[in-house]
Amino acid sequence: MHPAAAKDLFERDVASLSPTLAQRRQWIIHALEFPTIDCSFTAAARTPLRLRFMCNDWNDLPPSITLHAADGSFLMAALSNPTGVFHPGPHPITNRFFICMRGSREYHTHPSHVSDPWENLKGTSSYDLGGILTQVWRAWQKGTG
Amino acid sequence: MSSEHADHGSAGERHEQKHEHFVEVSVSTTAGFYPAEGFKRVPVDQRVEVDLHKAKEELKIKDTTGWVATVTLPSGKRQINIALTYKENGLAGDVEIDWGPSEGGGG
Numbered sequence: 001m002h003p004a005a006a007k008d009l010f011e012r013d014v015a016s017l018s019p020t021l022a023q024r025r026q027w028i029i030h031a032l033e034f035p036t037i038d039c040s041f042t043a044a045a046r047t048p049l050r051l052r053f054m055c056n057d058w059n060d061l062p063p064s065i066t067l068h069a070a071d072g073s074f075l076m077a078a079l080s081n082p083t084g085v086f087h088p089g090p091h092p093i094t095n096r097f098f099i100c101m102r103g104s105r106e107y108h109t110h111p112s113h114v115s116d117p118w119e120n121l122k123g124t125s126s127y128d129l130g131g132i133l134t135q136v137w138r139a140w141q142k143g144t145g
Numbered sequence: 146m147s148s149e150h151a152d153h154g155s156a157g158e159r160h161e162q163k164h165e166h167f168v169e170v171s172v173s174t175t176a177g178f179y180p181a182e183g184f185k186r187v188p189v190d191q192r193v194e195v196d197l198h199k200a201k202e203e204l205k206i207k208d209t210t211g212w213v214a215t216v217t218l219p220s221g222k223r224q225i226n227i228a229l230t231y232k233e234n235g236l237a238g239d240v241e242i243d244w245g246p247s248e249g250g251g252g
Binding site: 016017020021024025083084085101102103124125126128129130131132133134135136138139141142 | 175206241
């Protein structure tokens, strides 16, 4: 994907991630500037989870998603994982905790899932940037801590 | 007391009863809000999916297969059955529906 086209598509996808939506979902949007989405999920009695989506080459590639503490440091402990989305071990390429879910670059590059190509998902409503963010958020809501 | 008051209550009570037949709905998605601003008044006996279909059309969402609708109540967040009416879902007053894909399955 040409960088200008990737930026254009990114900006179209994130245009609706408004302050009103963030308020309703109790998200804190730290940055929405190509190629990065930096967003924290918050909820009463929960430790916030901060995510960074790196969307270079969007949407030829799915976003690379990293998990962080509220201060932006990389997450050092595994998350509650009732849905299997927050993998309890390190990714073989990044060596960090990762989002093991269709729509994350770490999932599609994991040796266990290379037979499940991103090409089959890209361009669908559930796998635009807001859709992927929503899916991770809903998985986080099922957890505790 | 007049027969009107005896049979139907005060004007204020009638106003309240009328409100009980409607809910005020706002649907939020990552593609935008339906309606774009504020709330839309709809009958409490209308199925939720009617408004979600309108939201899909207005917001130009291509595919909502596997999407779920949730509401946040004082008791917490709850998924609602969109094939049922607002009343059957136990909803009243202002109803803020969050609509989007369900959590992805982990690998």
